Amino acid sequence: xxxxxxxxxxxxxxxxxxxxxxxxxxxxxxxxxxxxxxxxxxxxxxxxxxxxxxxxxxxxxxxxxxxxxxxxxxxxxxxxxxxxxxxxxxxxxxxxxxxxxxxxxxxxxxxxxxxxxxxxxxxxxxxxxxxxxxxxxxxxxxxxxxxxxxxxxxxxxxxxxxxxxxxxxxxxxxxxxxxxxxxxxxxxxxxxxxxxxxxxxxxxxxxxxxxxxxxxxxxxxxxxxxxxxxxxxxxxxxxxxxxxxxxxxxxxxxxxxxxxxxxxxxxxxxxxxxxxxxxxxxxxxxxxxxxxxxxxxxxxxxxxxxxxxxxxxxxxxxxxxxxxxxxxxxxxxxxxxxxxxxxxxxxxxxxxxxxxxxxxxxxxxxxxxxxxxxxxxxxxxxxxxxxxxxxxxxxxxxxxxxxxxxxxxxxxxxxxxxxxx
Numbered sequence: 001x002x003x004x005x006x007x008x009x010x011x012x013x014x015x016x017x018x019x020x021x022x023x024x025x026x027x028x029x030x031x032x033x034x035x036x037x038x039x040x041x042x043x044x045x046x047x048x049x050x051x052x053x054x055x056x057x058x059x060x061x062x063x064x065x066x067x068x069x070x071x072x073x074x075x076x077x078x079x080x081x082x083x084x085x086x087x088x089x090x091x092x093x094x095x096x097x098x099x100x101x102x103x104x105x106x107x108x109x110x111x112x113x114x115x116x117x118x119x120x121x122x123x124x125x126x127x128x129x130x131x132x133x134x135x136x137x138x139x140x141x142x143x144x145x146x147x148x149x150x151x152x153x154x155x156x157x158x159x160x161x162x163x164x165x166x167x168x169x170x171x172x173x174x175x176x177x178x179x180x181x182x183x184x185x186x187x188x189x190x191x192x193x194x195x196x197x198x199x200x201x202x203x204x205x206x207x208x209x210x211x212x213x214x215x216x217x218x219x220x221x222x223x224x225x226x227x228x229x230x231x232x233x234x235x236x237x238x239x240x241x242x243x244x245x246x247x248x249x250x251x252x253x254x255x256x257x258x259x260x261x262x263x264x265x266x267x268x269x270x271x272x273x274x275x276x277x278x279x280x281x282x283x284x285x286x287x288x289x290x291x292x293x294x295x296x297x298x299x300x301x302x303x304x305x306x307x308x309x310x311x312x313x314x315x316x317x318x319x320x321x322x323x324x325x326x327x328x329x330x331x332x333x334x335x336x337x338x339x340x341x342x343x344x345x346x347x348x349x350x351x352x353x354x355x356x357x358x359x360x361x362x363x364x365x366x367x368x369x370x371x372x373x374x375x376x377x378x379x380x381x382x383x384x385x386x387x388x389x390x391x392x393x394x395x396x397x398x399x400x401x402x403x404x405x406x407x408x409x410x411x412x413x414x415x416x417x418x419x420x421x
Contacts, residue, residue, distance in 0.1 A: 001036050003279040006374040006414045008286025011046035013079060018059065018066065019051040021103065030069055037073050046076040052101035054082050064092055071096060090119055097121045102149065105158045109140035116144045124267065127159060131254060131319050135261045145264040150255065151281055152269025154246040154317055156182045182246070184224055250314035252288050252302050259292040276342040276416055277309055279372065308340035308418065340370060344417040349410050357417055359401040365394050368420040371407050378408045
């Protein structure tokens with residue numbers, strides 16, 4: 001949280017383990033929430049709490065009692081999706097702002113007006129909307145705040161509606177326990193005798209329609225790598241299969257259009273991501289917003305800065321249905337030499353121009369490094385390195401090491417170090 005705020009975020013959001021879609025790797029208990037809220041408010045920033053699951057009866061019975069001490073902490077809003085939970089909160093805490101979660105899959109202006117009539121102050125629109133559709137909703141609903149996602153993981157279904165995780169692992173996506181089964185390794189094969197499943201259409205002759213290739217109507221079988229011999233029928237056409245991993249959303253070059261149409265908040269998905277990820281994305285999108293507000297054109301180096309983050313390949317999702325034909329190559333705007341990897345945290349820096357680094361990944365003398373700070377970034381060649389006792393080193397092998405290096409300027413708290421790949 002601290003890194004996101006330091007590098008430019010105006011607000012952060014945290015999921016409550018029992019009532020959000022962030023059950024795994026989630027330590028936001030009451031104590032941690034209190035610390036986070038206090039730190040955010042001390043900086044004049046906002047802290048939202050996510051309670052956006054679709055609860056079954058057992059969780060419904062405990063919800064209000066569990067929320068009592070959390071609401072007492074003073075969150076700036078609850079992010080919610082279930083109409084029943086929204087009703088309970090409106091009845092118990094009528095003054096508490098509520099933002100409608102993307103899990104509610106809001107895709108039209110009538111739905112936005114409905115939720116506005118229920119007293120909600122902001123609607124987070126579905127990821128399945130184009131820029132033109134978002135603009136239409138903005139024009140039709142000028143008196144409510146609108147928020148959209150611009151970066152992070154995408155679901156292959158409408159958010160939270162996928163059944164793969166429940167089918168394979170008995171862990172439901174809309175209960176916060178998604179195992180991301182869409183990202184597992186699968187093998188696709190044509191149906192062979194003896195491999196068809198009861199009740200499927202396997203074995204039937206293809207029925208090609210007008211203008212369709214027979215292969216478009218053939219039956220294929222899908223095998224997940226950890227379930228050998230379990231074959232699932234699946235249709236495939238010339239565009240591929242529809243059960244596979246989505247690329248990650250990256251819409252930094254659309255920030256200008258979103259700012260122009262009057263979207264109130266741009267959201268970055270960062271579940272289980274590192275503090276480096278939070279810092280880099282916040283820094284890049286903060287710069288893109290500031291550029292757009294000032295009327296400056298989009299800078300392709302902002303897109304390049306995101307390439308070094310862990311990702312499954314980038315897409316603009318539904319924002320851009322067809323790539324434009326302009327000469328600039330925004331679809332692949334970075335060479336391999338320009339990509340970067342997170343290699344260390346700056347523990348301290350002194351007046352002598354040297355800093356102590358807690359190493360996270362390997363780097364060596366001669367590498368091109370980047371000092372990344374909330375105030376800005378500086379790239380420089382690493383000309384020397386020592387251990388903590390002053391003995392010269394050529395390589396910092398990896399995590400667990402602490403080294404000292406010269407840096408181009410004093411480093412402020414929460415400064416990070418990257419290197420070019």
